[in-house]
Amino acid sequence: MSIFSIKAMTEADLAAVAEVEQVIYEFPWTERNFGDSLRAGYDAHCMWIDHQLAAYLVMMRVVDEYHLLNLSVRADLQGHGYGRHLLQWGIGRAKGAGMDGMLLEVRPSNVAAKTLYETEGFKLIGVRKNYYPAREGREDALVLFKRFQDMGM
Structure with missing residues (x-):
């Protein structure tokens, strides 16, 4: 039985988090980016399975909503529901903190x-033009938002 x-x-987690990030993204966050997020007081958590890093998320509180800055799953564990579980956990945490909703950006190419x-x-509320670095130029970001009362809460 796995320990979850x-x-x-x-x-102490930053090197492992940055290592996962380097493997799964062409334009990854750096260990310093994650450290800066911790020092800024962002809500950052790691999912562990059998004492090995499986996934992580970083959220920033902005007045009455959380901004999901990073949600990532280790390459060999993608497609098994861990990202969904961690997202739902993060939504529960945001609701528990009295937030009204959650905002995020995602690459259109990240299907x-x-x-x-x-x-x-999450519903599309806008597009940030040329937001992400890309192999050739820049890629737009889709801006998505989830209002928690839409869930009957």
Whole structure:
């Protein structure tokens, strides 16, 4: 039986988080980006399975909503529901903190993430032009939002 947990990200986790990030993204966050997020007081958590990093998320509180900045799953564990579980956990945490909703940006080319967010009730509210670095130029970001009262809460 696997040991499963979600714990607050700490400075000791940064190297492992950055290593996963380097593997799964062409334009990854750096260890420093994650460290800066911790020092800024962002809500950052790691999902562990059998004491190995499986996934992580970073959220920033902005007045009455959370901005999901990063939600990532280790490459060999993608497609098994861990991202959905961690997203739902993050939504529960945001609701528990009294937030009204959650905002995020996603690359149009990241079909798996876009599908996850849409099936979890996130709605397109805008586009940020040339937001992400891309192999050739820049890629737009889709801005998605989930209002928690839409869930009957």
